[in-house]
Amino acid sequence: MSGSDVPKIRLRGLRKAFGPKQVLDGVDLDVMPGHSMVILGGSGSGKSVTIKCILGLIPADAGTIEIDGRDVLAMSAREREAVLDRTGMLFQNGALFDSLPVWENVCFKLLAQKRITRTRARDKAAEVLANVGLDASVGDLSPSELSGGMQKRVALARAIASEPDIIFFDEPTTGLDPIMGAVIDGLIVDCVRRLGATAVTITHDMASARRIGDQASMIHKGRIVWTGPAARLGETGNALVDQFARGEREGPIAMELRR
Numbered sequence: 001m002s003g004s005d006v007p008k009i010r011l012r013g014l015r016k017a018f019g020p021k022q023v024l025d026g027v028d029l030d031v032m033p034g035h036s037m038v039i040l041g042g043s044g045s046g047k048s049v050t051i052k053c054i055l056g057l058i059p060a061d062a063g064t065i066e067i068d069g070r071d072v073l074a075m076s077a078r079e080r081e082a083v084l085d086r087t088g089m090l091f092q093n094g095a096l097f098d099s100l101p102v103w104e105n106v107c108f109k110l111l112a113q114k115r116i117t118r119t120r121a122r123d124k125a126a127e128v129l130a131n132v133g134l135d136a137s138v139g140d141l142s143p144s145e146l147s148g149g150m151q152k153r154v155a156l157a158r159a160i161a162s163e164p165d166i167i168f169f170d171e172p173t174t175g176l177d178p179i180m181g182a183v184i185d186g187l188i189v190d191c192v193r194r195l196g197a198t199a200v201t202i203t204h205d206m207a208s209a210r211r212i213g214d215q216a217s218m219i220h221k222g223r224i225v226w227t228g229p230a231a232r233l234g235e236t237g238n239a240l241v242d243q244f245a246r247g248e249r250e251g252p253i254a255m256e257l258r259r
C-alpha cells in the first residue's frame with residue numbers, strides 16, 4: 001500500500017462483550033485520511049463503544065485497531081499516548097467542566113500536557129473560539145451560563161484546540177433545534193477542513209449525516225453491514241440502511257424487533 005492508500009483508521013475483527021452481551025462482533029472499518037465518516041446504527045448498537053475502543057477508553061476483547069497503519073493495541077503505553085494526543089473528541093453531552101471558565105475548558109488538554117502557558121492559553125482560547133463563531137469574552141464565562149448551542153460550540157472548540165488529525169464527534173447536534181444543528185454541522189465541516197483532519201461522527205440525524213459525512217457506515221448486530229457515500233443514505237439499495245435512514249417503521253429492522 002502506498003502512503004495515501006493507508007487508512008487513517010483501520011479496524012479489523014473488533015470484538016467487545018459486556019457480560020453475555022456481544023456488543024461488537026467483528027467490526028471492520030476503514031476511514032481514509034482527510035475523509036469524514038459517519039457511523040449510523042440503532043440505539044445500543046455499539047457506535048459509542050467502537051469509538052471508545054479506538055480511543056482506548058474501553059479495552060477491546062479481540063481484533064486490531066490501526067492508526068496510520070500501526071496497530072495501537074501492540075504499542076507501548078507511551079507510543080499509544082502519542083497517537084491519542086493527535087486525536088480530539090466531542091462528547092455527546094459536551095462534557096464541559098462547569099468548575100472551569102470556558103477558556104480553560106477550551107485549552108484543557110494543552111494545559112494538562114503543559115504544551116502551553118496559562119497566559120498563552122487565554123489567547124489561544126480566544127483564537128479557537130473565534131473559529132467557532134464565539135466572542136473572546138465568552139472565554140471568561142462558566143459553561144453553565146451558556147445556551148445549549150453555545151456549549152456545543154465550546155465543546156467543538158475544545159475538540160479542535162490541540163489541532164488533532166483525527167476528530168470524533170458523538171451525536172454533535174443532539175438536543176439542538178434544527179437551525180442550530182445545521183450551524184454546528186457547518187462549523188464541524190469548516191473546522192475539520194481547516195485542520196485537514198479525518199473525522200468520525202456518530203449521529204441519528206440524517207440531515208446532519210449528509211452534511212457532515214462524505215462516507216457513511218451502518219453498524220447492526222455488532223458488525224458493519226454497509227459502507228458507502230453519505231449522500232446516498234435512504235437510497236442505498238440496502239434495506240436495513242434505507243429503512244434506518246428514512247426512519248420507516250416497516251422493514252427488516254422492525255421485523256427483527258418483533259421476533
Ligand SMILES: Nc1ncnc2c1ncn2[C@@H]1O[C@H](COP(=O)(O)OP(=O)(O)OP(=O)(O)O)[C@@H](O)[C@H]1O
Binds near residue numbers: 018041
Ligand atoms: N461500560 C459498559 N458496561 C456495560 N455495558 C455497556 C458499557 N458501555 C456500553 N455498554 C452497552 O453496550 C451497548 C452499546 O452501547 P453504545 O453506547 O455503544 O450504543 P450506541 O450505539 O452508541 O447507542 P446510542 O445511539 O443509544 O447512544 C449497550 O447495550 C450498552 O448498554
